[in-house]
Amino acid sequence: MTTYRALKGYSIKSVTSDPANTKEGQIWYNRSAKAIKVAPNIAAWASGGNLTAARSTGGGAGTQTAGLYAGGQTPPGPGTVNSEEYNGTAWTEGNNINTGRYEIGGTTAGTQTAGLIFGGNTSPGWNAVNATEEYNGTSWSNGEAMATTVSFLSGSGIQTAAFSAGGRTPSNTNNSQEYDGTDWTNGNNINTTRQALVGVGTQTAGMVAGGESPGGGSNASETYDGTNWTTGPNLGTARYRLSGSGQVYTASLVFGGRFNPPAADKAQTESFDGTSWTEEGDMSTARQQLSGNRGTSTAALAVGGLTTAQVASTEEFSAAATTRTVDVS
Numbered sequence: 001m002t003t004y005r006a007l008k009g010y011s012i013k014s015v016t017s018d019p020a021n022t023k024e025g026q027i028w029y030n031r032s033a034k035a036i037k038v039a040p041n042i043a044a045w046a047s048g049g050n051l052t053a054a055r056s057t058g059g060g061a062g063t064q065t066a067g068l069y070a071g072g073q074t075p076p077g078p079g080t081v082n083s084e085e086y087n088g089t090a091w092t093e094g095n096n097i098n099t100g101r102y103e104i105g106g107t108t109a110g111t112q113t114a115g116l117i118f119g120g121n122t123s124p125g126w127n128a129v130n131a132t133e134e135y136n137g138t139s140w141s142n143g144e145a146m147a148t149t150v151s152f153l154s155g156s157g158i159q160t161a162a163f164s165a166g167g168r169t170p171s172n173t174n175n176s177q178e179y180d181g182t183d184w185t186n187g188n189n190i191n192t193t194r195q196a197l198v199g200v201g202t203q204t205a206g207m208v209a210g211g212e213s214p215g216g217g218s219n220a221s222e223t224y225d226g227t228n229w230t231t232g233p234n235l236g237t238a239r240y241r242l243s244g245s246g247q248v249y250t251a252s253l254v255f256g257g258r259f260n261p262p263a264a265d266k267a268q269t270e271s272f273d274g275t276s277w278t279e280e281g282d283m284s285t286a287r288q289q290l291s292g293n294r295g296t297s298t299a300a301l302a303v304g305g306l307t308t309a310q311v312a313s314t315e316e317f318s319a320a321a322t323t324r325t326v327d328v329s
Contacts, residue, residue: 174189
């Protein structure tokens, strides 16, 4: 019989108790339990606290334990001015934004105490705004207007160094812009014209993925170095109206969305390590027009969105090395 030592060149470590800080793929023999154990990476979604009001296509920011959600819509009404904060358990109503709007989903810029929203649509039809608003943890204040008015855009970064990409003006656009905390400047165009895509990462190391172009959903991704957009690996599942999480694009996550044709909401989750996309555990509820946050690929929020109607539900994603006993029977 071939042994583990012969295959791997070393033996399994024997211990009396399980290690306190396991790493993905770690394996050991627990003498007390008389069992071989391993620590695979377990990724899954769990239910979190509901928004105070169901809505879709709002803007998200912050982390899984300090999240922010602003704007959004409950059709057929106009964009809402509501904003809410999340403490890892429950959402609490905060001060209103100055311009009610929606179709700002896909933006994940800033933190709970230094948030940023930009662009969007105020009411059904083409009633887009180029307004920018900054959040200090208590109040929203108006910032510099975007260089190009756009809605259903993507974006990411922080309050003083953000980017936007794609969207509609009102037709699909390949526009991208940068914000330095004071002014917006048009940058180089993305390679694939589309709306309803998602953005993650920073202004100098960002990425956009998915989106809607004529003919249906896209699986295209592009990375950004602060100057140029470069075509990246395709998503495993083409979709639009999706969201994501990622302070750095090389450890990011995208989830949810919709694909057409045939029309279907998506629950799929994919992580990106800087080289390739990997399928993770599905969301509990397939939905589109949801919001993400500026979290990580191992701790993310999926908030609100649309199924057959607007929803208020929040799901929390976690991925960690988890101890499992090996069945050797």
